[in-house]
Amino acid sequence: MLTDKRQRTLLLALLFFTVVINYMDRINISVAASAIRGDLGLSKESMGIIFSAWAWTYTGFQIPGGIVADRFKARVLYPILLVGWSLATIVQGFVSSLGALVGCRVFVGAFEAPSYPINNKVVTQWFPPNQRASAISIYTSGQFIGLAFLAPVLTILLVEFGWRNFMIATGIMGVLWAVVWFVLYPKTKEDNKKTNEDGSQEEVVQRPQAKIDLPLAFSHSKLWGLYIGQFAIGSVFIFFLTWFPTYLTDYRGIEIVKSGFMSAVPYLGAFAGVLLAGFSSDAMSRRGISEEIARKAPVMLGLVFSTAIIGANFTTNNNLAIAFLTISFFGVGLASITWVFVSLIAPDEYVGMIGGVFNFFGGTSAIITPFLIGVLISDDNFAPAFFYIGTVAVLGFLSYLFIVGKVEKIELKTDKPLEA
Structure with missing residues (x-):
């Protein structure tokens, strides 16, 4: 039997690598975008549609996904989801039309939708409140450090084997990881325990499960502040997951393999930012x-x-542009501990549901921003896209400043009906 500390270490490792796989299957389409566009003869507007298609279902399924995360154990649910989005990724290697690619991306988004509500539920169950920001920063860092090391590797694989085999290979990795997750996830009665401030776990008396109360997620101003902020952070983030490789190759004229290595720099900046935010936030809380x-x-x-992204509009020097983008993505990393607010503010019975709504607004940015970038840019001018992203980041800052308010748990009414 693993000790609580060893279980938490194992869980962090599983979450970290699951996030790496998750984001690999999100960005593979952007890494291969130029090759796909040339092979299938697609326009930049069509690529914008493909980039945003993933977010249609990812966003639309956030609330149902959060409810599912509340009601099913992570050990079983996550492998099902992993296999689902990985198979959809594999199929992308066989399609030859815009409609088929869009359909595959829709399925990837649908199966990935519950992933972050599950991640947050696992941390809420297994980690004491004064360790959660650190835990969230560690598994969230997987999306940045994974991207930093994967970007060069993925571009080399793309050049060597072509975009179709590239898609098939990345999908197979996800299927294999689903098996690893199921085998290694601790076999404990996770739903019958709570984690105390000192890190110990104890059995809790089981109550009837609360009814689904979706209006609760929209009835508190502090939650709306979080939602607006998440949309803003997501708008900056989604650029790096979608249009970033195209920006480097098509607008900066950087050769594709070199662009893979250059793109790793902002990803590493974001990795540093999220770890700094998580550990410094918990340290301040403990003091x-x-x-x-x-x-x-x-x-x-x-x-x-994050607003530093606008600086790339004012330089013709590629290295300086990368510096501005690195500062911007470092900011995204700093801001990526926002899931801790769901853990600290949402009632425990509704962490998954409110987490789903929270990620729904983040996912909305992934629908709007990639498509809007495709509309705003021209064949030789990317500047309007960066002005848009910087403006949205300012709105997110104002939301946290004026709307979120005091960070405290929302108390449920004692007479709230429960489901037998």
């Missing part, structure tokens, strides 16, 4: 610094840094 400072300061500072 008695108010949650408003300990939790909100990294996010708000990150949104300020």
Whole structure:
């Protein structure tokens, strides 16, 4: 039997690598975008549609996905989802039309939808409150450090084997990881335990499960502040997952393999940002610094840094442009501990549901922003896209400053009906 500490270490490792796989299957389409566009004769508007198609179902299924995360155990649910989105990824290697690619991306988004509500539920169940920001930052860092190391590797695989085999290979990796998750995930009665402030676990008396109360997720201003902020952070983030490789190759004239290595620099910046935010936030919380400072300061500072993306519009030097983009993505990393607010503010019975709504608004940015970028840019001008992204980041900062308010758990009414 693993000790609680060893179980948490194992869980963090599983979450970290699952996030790496998750994001590999999100960005493979953007890495292969130029090759796909040339092979299938697609326009930039068509690529914008493909980039955003994943988010249609990813966003639309966030709330149902959060509810599913509340009701099923992560050990079984996650492998099912992994296999689902990995098979959809594999099929992309066999299609030859815009419609078929869009259909595959829709399925990838649908199966990935519950992933972050599950991640947050696992951390909420297994980690004490004063360790959750650190835990979230560690598994979230998988999306950045994974991208940093995968970007060069993926571009080399693309050049060597072609975009079709590239898609098939990345999908197979996900299927294999589903088996690893199921075998290694701790076989404990996770739903019958709670984690205390000191890190110990104890059995809890089981209550009837709360009814689905979707209006609760929209009835508190502080939650709306989180949703607006998540849309802003997502708008900056989704650029790096979709149009970033195209920007480097088509608008900066950087050769594709070299662009893979150059793109790793902003990803590493984001990796540094998310770890700095997570560990500094928990350290401030343990020292008695108010949650408003300990939790909100990294996010708000990150949104300020994110506006640096506009600086790339004012230089013809590729290295300087990468520097601006790195500062911007470092800011996204700082701001990426926002899931800790769901854990700290949402009632425990509704962490998955509210997490789903929260990620729904983040996912909305992934629908709007890639498509809007495709509309805003021209064949030789990417500047309007960066002005848009910077403006949205400012709105996110203002949302955390004026709307989120005090970081405290929402109390449910004692007479709230329960489902037998």
